Amino acid sequence: MKVNANTIRPGHVIEHDGKQWSVLKIQILQPGKGGAFVQVEMRDVMTGTKSNERFRTQESVEKLMVDEKSCTYLYRADDSVTLMDTETYEQFDLPVGMIGGPVAYLQDGMTITLDLIEGKPVAARLPQQVTMAVTEADPVVKGQTASSSFKPAMLENGARVMVPPHIEAGTRIVVNTEDGSYIERAKG
Numbered sequence: 001m002k003v004n005a006n007t008i009r010p011g012h013v014i015e016h017d018g019k020q021w022s023v024l025k026i027q028i029l030q031p032g033k034g035g036a037f038v039q040v041e042m043r044d045v046m047t048g049t050k051s052n053e054r055f056r057t058q059e060s061v062e063k064l065m066v067d068e069k070s071c072t073y074l075y076r077a078d079d080s081v082t083l084m085d086t087e088t089y090e091q092f093d094l095p096v097g098m099i100g101g102p103v104a105y106l107q108d109g110m111t112i113t114l115d116l117i118e119g120k121p122v123a124a125r126l127p128q129q130v131t132m133a134v135t136e137a138d139p140v141v142k143g144q145t146a147s148s149s150f151k152p153a154m155l156e157n158g159a160r161v162m163v164p165p166h167i168e169a170g171t172r173i174v175v176n177t178e179d180g181s182y183i184e185r186a187k188g
Contacts, residue, residue, distance in 0.1 A: 003063045005038045007056035008177060011125045013045065013115060015062040016053065020045040022115075023124040024100050028057065045122040048097050066115040066122065073110045076103075083112060083124075094121060102126045102177040104159050126177045131186045132156050132173050140165040150182070 008014065012023045021042035030036040036057045043050050055061060071083040080093040081103070094114075096103050098121065105126055115123040136154040150162035153169075161175060163182045170185035 001063050001065065002060045003038075004057065005059045006036075006057040008038065008040060008055075008063070010063060011115065011123055013064045013066050013117060013122050014042070015064055016042075020064060020117065020122065021051070022098075024050070034063075043097065043100070045120075048095065064117060066117055069114045069116055071112050071114050071124075073106050073108065073112055075108075076106065081106065085112070094124060094175070098122075099124045099126070101180070103132045104157050104180075105132070105175065105177045128177060129174050129183060130177050131172055131174050134163065134167055134169055137163065137167055137169050137171075144145070178188050 006028060008023055008026055010023050010025055014021050014023060015021060023040055025041040027039045028036060029039055036126050038055045038057055040053050040055065041050065048134055054094070064167065070086045072086055074082045074084055074091065076082075076096070079096050081099065082091055082093055084091045107130065113122050113125045115125070133152065133156045134153045137157050138151045140151065149165060151165055153161055153163045153167060155161055155175070159180055161180055161182050163173065167173060167185065174183040174186050175181065176183055
């Protein structure tokens, strides 16, 4: 199905130059002169190689129809993750590269959405938000204003994230799995 390039989102699968590509990141850029364009970071479904491509925002792109399957994350071994189909309870391995950067936010028992084309996995998506504990947080620097300053913190998975000054070690926070940004303090 043909769609405008500005409607592409991470997780979509597109066809470009005769290959199937899984979209990892998008950025809409508006230069001072000329029309806006979309910078797309994508991974070849077959080979796993990454590429960056620019499309004009109104350019047509072939978006492939994918089937979605819900799976449960079981464990990670080196460069693969083991998932279980929630309907058939069948276990299978998936390359870590198919998940990309958000692989750091995998948690035991997490539900992952798997995109399939003709029964073959092409992309895996984590929930958009995950709750994690802060293990280290820098002290607040005197004189910083609370409204505009964030401080670095370390999460239980080893990822670094910028958090508001009131967040201390031991606090549980909600993090966006797509870009690793702080969303809010976890409730309860």
